[in-house]
Amino acid sequence: MLARLTNKHILLGVTGGIAAYKSAELIRRLRDAGAEVQVIMTPAAREFITPLTLQALSGNPVHTELLDPEAEAGMGHIELARWADLFLVAPASADALARLAGGIADDLLTTCWLAASGKKAVAPAMNQQMWADRATASNIETLLARGVAVFGPGSGSQACGDIGAGRLLEAVELAALCADQFESRQLTGRHVIITAGPTREALDPVRYLSNHSSGKMGFALAEACAEAGARVTLIAGPVHLATPPRVQRVDVVSACDMLGASETAVNDAVASLGAARVVFIATAAVADYRPAQVAGQKIKKGLKDDTLDITLIKNPDIVATIAARADKPFVMGFAAETQQVEGYACDKLSRKRLDLIACNDVSRGDIGFQSDDNAMVVFWPDAGQGSSAAAPGLGRAELAKAPKTQIARALVGLLAERLAAAPGGTVAGDASLTRHADETL
Template sequence: MQQLNNKHILLGVTGGIAAYKAAELIRRLKEHGAHVQVVMTKAAQEFITPLTLQALSGNPVHTSLLDPEAEAAMGHIELARWADLVLVAPASADFMARLTNGQADDLLTTLCLATDAPIAIAPAMNQAMWRDAATQSNAATLQAQQVTLFGPGEGEQACGDIGPGRMLEPDHIAQLTAQQFASGSLDGVKLVITAGPTIEAIDPVRFISNHSSGKMGFALAQAAIDAGASVTLVAGPVHLATPERCQRINVQSAEQMLQAVNEQLDSCDIFIGCAAVADYRPATVAEQKIKKNDDSMSITLVRNPDIISVVAKHQPRPFCVGFAAETENLIAHAQQKRIRKNLDMIIANDVANSAIGFNSDNNAATLITAQGEHSLALASKTQLARAAIAHIAQQFKAGNKPA
């Protein structure tokens, strides 16, 4: 279940005897690398304590919509943005009814309305309640609204009845959760991504670089892996863990990055140039540390190779995706860059906005192709990467070319 690695799972626990299984479910999700935060309804707290789930998840358990401390930072909105998936297990008949009707009368239902992340529920109730026409209608409505149902299973219930309505076991739910991140849209595709900054040496201790953290490129790599691609990540100097099942090549300078990319191109189907490559480098690199002798200092800079332009001219030519980090006239400048560099797609984001872009965990972007524009709203870089990869896969399979 490698698809769960580094995923943000927001686990909702509602009232019912199956709430005790939430403890084991948290353990299973964390064993496979997921980060888990828990939201409990008032009824759930009658069956299992928040302290138990806090100890297992390693995070405070959220129970109140109107928590003064959390609301000072719009806590429920932050939780909604944090989640890669909202998983409600167990999901009671009452919760299903309220979610179907779009109610927002507690923290959990409010989060479900506020999140852009997919929602999955694991129903748990008496067999007669599950078979009731109202519950069946609610289940059908939720599925039509793209809510995924995990189960329910059949078997002996706490009340002594036997039949459908039993919550699936934690192992099974964890497996189904992992499957939510495996789209298969890039099965068999070979993809190369550059990420992070490059550093251009001035002398043995000084260099020119930029603020790129590499987070967006690494998130794209993980999303592509989850979609079934074979991924090579060419990374500048960043302190980020390598996604599982990913080949990573570490480089320092733009010239080293170009060399590493060139070595991958003959077998590359899609290239994503996410790295913030330095446009210029010092013409010469001092062999010894430059001493501070004068009030001013001049360094002659020369142009670095334009990596993505080189890739776009390579034969066979991969599907080419570039990035445009702009501070003004975002769409116009990005569109000009796409045409100038002969790219299939360019992903434009506003780095003048301190809430997104460099060093932030969140981002927003506009995907621009010859066929039009597609906006991705503010979300975590993980969520944004999944949406971007889905769109890239769609364009790649459609065979759309730059114009």
């Protein structure tokens, strides 16, 4: 179970209280599970445990100041907030819970909390009477209503001598609860097939045509789909990325290779589960053209040749081919554009009979190819009240700039909503078809 924490970004907020000593063990547990950890400490927390201790354990500098002149552009709190897949405050004192529930943002921890778009959790730790107080109960109810997970507290003897509820859970329990945050089960019973990365179209044994795609978005989506309970097949072009946990990977090179692997994977999935339970997501940046002829030997540069003529022919359109099947699965496409981004995406959605499309502007220097961040607009056919005024007959959702791992989870949420609205609806509750990725791969 702790394997779900592999490569996750955990932002740990440590507030004042004797239970702060447990933060050291928690950091060790999270890192042992493969997570990267950064720490924010309040002034009160530094009275109980030193920043140097947590820096040594996390491997990262401990953050203490809201306006840090050494942080990028002096906006370190925004960078930290975007970085975090999960923001856990542990221990969360009674004062911290009140401030988080009240939306106060006057220090680094509370400001990051408001700016964070990832998952959030608190692990309360306080005297049993403080925990039982109605004000604390009200603050917990407020946080729960906002989707914040509450870990604990436990019961037992306390440092003050009291016995009762209010103890911070042990590090091993907190690490397990952190891992649980990355298992949504939204796609249980589905088989998701994802294409990712570029393709390479050979000119000769040495040279090829390709593009700048890194495959990061597709790999992040594969990981997010596996976290959501799906069986995942990832068809990857030539990239240098590790295979996400619980994902079956098929490596290909050319567009024709990718089409063949895609059709094989869809055929097998549809035969096993039926088309209604299969999802095809085309994130790969497939080369539109390939050389009509591939030279058997390296093309040599002639002494008098200033130009080289190469005839290109169209590659197969992979996503359109899958979407045109009689036993069509749910098909989600991607559109990486440099101009008229939304217009081209909407045209592609309609023309290729897609069920969902996500588009982004790769001309921006801060997102897209090679970047760890992304920002996307998503469209889908919708003639109802969700229809976009700018694109009649289409639903629209905008995903602000965030790490691709977070964008991927947001896309999975939208995908799950559209699957539930599609003919056949959700299958997560179908016990006869529920098959966890851990058991199938």
